[in-house]
Amino acid sequence: MSYPNLMDSNVMEISLLTGQEGCPSPGLGKRSGSGSPVQGGLTLSWHELSVWIKKKDMEKSNFISNRYFDAKILRKVSGVAEPGTLLAIMGPSGAGKTTLLATISQRLKGDVKGKLLVNGKELKKDLMMRISGFVPQHDLCIDSVTVMEHMQLMARLKMDKNTTKIVRTQRIWDLLRELGVYKCRHTKMSALSGGQAKRVSLAVQMLNDPGILFCDEPTTGLDSFNASSVIEQLRTLAARGKTVICTIHQPASGLFDMFHSVYLLMSGGKLGMTMPTHQVAGFLASVGLVCPPSYNIAEFIVSQLAVTEDLESRVRVGRVVRSFKDSKHYSDLVKRLDIQLNAGTPSQPTNKISNSLDSLSQEEEFKKYLEIKAPSKFTQFSWLLWRSAIDIIRKPKVQIIRFLFYMFIAFLISSPYVGFKTDQEGIQNLQGFLYLVVVETIFTFNYSVFHIFPSELPILLREIGNGLYSPGPYYLSKIIILLPRTVVEPVLYSALVFWIAGLFGGVYGFVQFCVPVVACSMVATAYGCLISTVFESVATGSLVSVPFENVTLTFCGIFLSLSDVPLHFAWVKYVSVFYYALEAISILQWTQIDTITCDPRPEVPCITSGRDVLKVYGYSPSNFGMDMLGMASLYCGFHIIGFMAFLKRSQKQAAY
Known part of the structure; x- marks a missing residue:
């Protein structure tokens, strides 16, 4: 028109x-x-x-629940x-x-x-x-x-x-x-x-x-x-x-x-x-x-x-x-x-308008x-994605600092493991190193997105309230705009730790090694989005997320042997990204080690192969596919719950 x-x-x-x-x-x-x-x-x-x-x-009102009351603001006012x-x-x-x-x-x-x-x-x-x-x-x-x-x-x-x-x-x-x-x-x-x-x-x-x-x-x-x-x-x-x-x-x-x-x-x-x-x-x-x-x-x-x-x-x-x-x-x-x-x-x-x-x-x-026809959901999504991309591109300082810090962590955690040996002492060294690789990735990507929705909430409440776009295209644009970083940075991070520590498998082994690292970064980002949508402030979200992270971290296989976990706690590992990622990355490394040198001292226990190491920690060499499926399920589940929370928040009153 x-x-x-x-x-x-x-x-x-x-x-x-x-x-x-x-x-x-x-x-x-x-x-x-x-x-x-x-x-x-x-x-x-x-x-x-x-x-x-x-x-x-x-x-x-208290920390657990908020109480509200109806306040009468206007009293029978009329005008033209x-x-x-x-x-x-x-x-x-x-x-x-x-x-x-x-x-x-x-x-x-x-x-x-x-x-x-x-x-x-x-x-x-x-x-x-x-x-x-x-x-x-x-x-x-x-x-x-x-x-x-x-x-x-x-x-x-x-x-x-x-x-x-x-x-x-x-x-x-x-x-x-x-x-x-x-x-x-x-x-x-x-x-x-x-x-x-x-x-x-x-x-x-x-x-x-x-x-x-x-x-x-x-x-x-x-x-x-x-x-x-x-x-x-x-x-x-x-x-x-x-x-x-x-x-x-x-x-x-x-x-x-x-x-x-x-x-x-x-x-x-x-x-x-x-x-x-x-x-x-x-x-x-x-x-x-x-x-x-x-x-x-x-x-x-x-x-x-x-x-x-x-x-x-x-x-x-x-x-x-x-x-x-x-x-x-x-x-x-x-x-x-x-x-x-x-x-x-x-x-x-x-509330019963009859005019058609x-x-x-x-x-x-x-x-x-x-006669005005609203843009399609795809048009809304593409333009919101474009705006988010422009915002990221024009704020390179934040992205560069975050990336350099992530690379510095990679150098920091891998340097002590240069030249480690695959002997009985090296079992703990390698497993501890794999644990650090996973945990640092999860925490880095988790906390880096806590601010996304709280920082933009006033803007999106107003724009959604004015009918510019729907919550779905906005949330999807945020998911997509986060993907490049969750892929590129973990690959570079994996290359650095893989090369410095001298991990096993060569080029093919490196490509395999990248897969669970990228997957856990994506799941961590999804979990960060969930916390970001549920809680109005970064401080509150961080406070509430810590207990959940500590519990799921406990059942990753490092602190407890998963084969000895009581039945009533056995389910916890299935909601733990730490468990899925650490088991997957451990399978990729330990299955390539056929022989582990025994200690000459007879009183020291001897684990003779990488597959035996996996059994000690409660892992199964055949679980790699299940681990990837588990992380995919967590990724989808976190985003579904996050979107539902975001949908509820988008219905709140916008600030004018």
């Missing part, structure tokens, strides 16, 4: 001639007069919304946002501004009662995601990609899958030029200033030309120039028939005047008042609250609606609310709400969004 060019020549000319921090500032556009609603577009209305969210009970207007949701801290924004955009995972209508119709979450964009307060993304790469990824995941590459690229260029960040297109996301990052985030949300735009604290962390630029750009979008809704906390007086209307929440999540911005000061003055000439009007409003413990604040807020309900502003709100309620077909309760996509597709305002 095609998209209209969002720029007129004046906007383009201004954006190319002005600049800030190496990038042109956004086109300033012309203010849209009074901000009165325009014909067409999408009108969003919410009717007596009450919202409960689960909060952690710190007193009743119309095309062509820039609406500011304001209120004191804790009043529920972000909760209201996340609720009316259907991005909140909580208990919601009330009605949410678009052009008089209740919409499912999937359609709401298509018709709206959400610019979060904090910009979260993989910071090693450039602006253009980030936009290409987002365009491929958000736009219609049948859109050609040329159209997608042109759309990206148009948005970057319009928002004043075209010159920054080859700059890494980590190098952007706050204002530039905010405009890039806005460009991402505008890829599908949404009819409704939600912005959570769009001026947070910005200086006055960048804050004015962002709000001015939002006014320009509203003037084109968009419905733009922002939460904002005590803006400067100049910024406050740029909004067309204001929606004020008071402490406790209740509606205080809503009206055109230029009428707020007059309304407050009518109830005896006159803003001093040198005082920030926005800060004055918020302070007057804040309820504290003193009786005076409660009386003041009560007077404001009563006056609002007796005013023409409230009666106008009620009329507009009634219009929206009567605009569509009779609505059912929110077929009926909505007949309406021009919904038709173009319903």
Whole structure:
């Protein structure tokens, strides 16, 4: 599908001639007069919304389990946002501004009662995601990609899958030029200033030309120039028939005047008042609250609606609310709400939406969004894999240090075994060396992936919550991106220890030796992914994984003779990667040793062959295939459990 060019020549000319921090500032556009609603577009209305969210009970929660309680954040609030207007949701801290924004955009995972209508119709979450964009307060993304790469990824995941590459690229260029960040297109996301990052985030949300735009604290962390630029750009979008809704906390007086209307929440999540911005000061003055000439009007409003413990604040807020309900502003709100309620077909309760996509597709305002076809799972997977690869390639320092440390361990553990002999004393030496080869590989690859999911969880929760991709393609992309390292590094590690220690088998023996080492590195990575998905922090995951590792390590055959293990503990070795890997690597080495020299002292026990050594440790020469199958089963099992845990975590509420 095609998209209209969002720029007129004046906007383009201004954006190319002005600049800030190496990038042109956004086109300033012309203010849209009074901000009165325009014909067409999408009108969003919410009717007596009450919202409960689960909060952690710190007193009743403990290490074993967490206890939660339902906290009521919003209490029967109603409002309307119309095309062509820039609406500011304001209120004191804790009043529920972000909760209201996340609720009316259907991005909140909580208990919601009330009605949410678009052009008089209740919409499912999937359609709401298509018709709206959400610019979060904090910009979260993989910071090693450039602006253009980030936009290409987002365009491929958000736009219609049948859109050609040329159209997608042109759309990206148009948005970057319009928002004043075209010159920054080859700059890494980590190098952007706050204002530039905010405009890039806005460009991402505008890829599908949404009819409704939600912005959570769009001026947070910005200086006055960048804050004015962002709000001015939002006014320009509203003037084109968009419905733009922002939460904002005590803006400067100049910024406050740029909004067309204001929606004020008071402490406790209740509606205080809503009206055109230029009428707020007059309304407050009518109830005896006159803003001093040198005082920030926005800060004055918020302070007057804040309820504290003193009786005076409660009386003041009560007077404001009563006056609002007796005013023409409230009666106008009620009329507009009634219009929206009567605009569509009779609505059912929110959890039983009756409107079908077929009926909505007949309406021009919904038709173009319903035609958007989401990318396939393979497309999601390939682009997520591409992003992960870019992130790894552009952070070589971490990879190089990790690799050099692994090679240093190989040199360290193999040096003492140079020139060892296959005599009775050499049995312990060789088996101890094989044990070190396996254990160091498992621990190295296990702990190296503990950070993967906790570090990216805020990003993926937001992107999955916005419907960009499914958990499956993301998790699979992480599995695939880890494979090259789990193959290449163990092979080089094996070559170093095999050559320094002088192990048996020649070239063919070396190739065989690599197989169980690579396999145990892959299983260790899978186990690390499992811990990474189950626990929210690396510290907690490490603490919990240690007991399991110690128990499975005990039954690897070094510390206990597996032939003497009691029956009720015999099963432990079958969940131990240490056992499978050590037995496999021991079989490969000891089966090549036919004769072991006996000690001349008659009182010293004599083990005459490598196969006898395997029997001493409880290993069987015929178990190599079973060991490889066991490691393959653990690899699959760990990833299946890890994915299930990841799937559950992906359903949590994203941070906005």
